[in-house]
Amino acid sequence: MRPIVFSSFIPVPRTPPPVEWRLYPHYEKSGEIYRHRVHPNRMLSAEEHRDMVAYCRATFGPGGRMPELGGMWFVRNDDFSFRREEDMTMFVMAFRG
Numbered sequence: 001m002r003p004i005v006f007s008s009f010i011p012v013p014r015t016p017p018p019v020e021w022r023l024y025p026h027y028e029k030s031g032e033i034y035r036h037r038v039h040p041n042r043m044l045s046a047e048e049h050r051d052m053v054a055y056c057r058a059t060f061g062p063g064g065r066m067p068e069l070g071g072m073w074f075v076r077n078d079d080f081s082f083r084r085e086e087d088m089t090m091f092v093m094a095f096r097g
Helices: 046-060 085-094
Strands: 021-023 036-040 073-076 079-082
Touching: 036 085, 046 073, 046 079, 046 085, 079 085
Parallel strands: none
Antiparallel strands: 021 036, 036 079, 073 079
């Protein structure tokens, strides 16, 4: 008897675990502008990162990859930093797992 061989194998796409956000310790530096920082529990995909940056630009206004004068937020790697705690809370609620 011959063994059964499946000629076509369709891989099932694996969905990543939901994103959970962790707070950085609150720094009381005198010159710190972006005091409210969060980072995800896993690496973000390029699509997730792009969606989060687009959300921040549309919701909070100016910001980007570097701290800028007048910016309300910025992102470095997958860590998002905000000037106001309310903005950080709104961001976490929008992208919670």
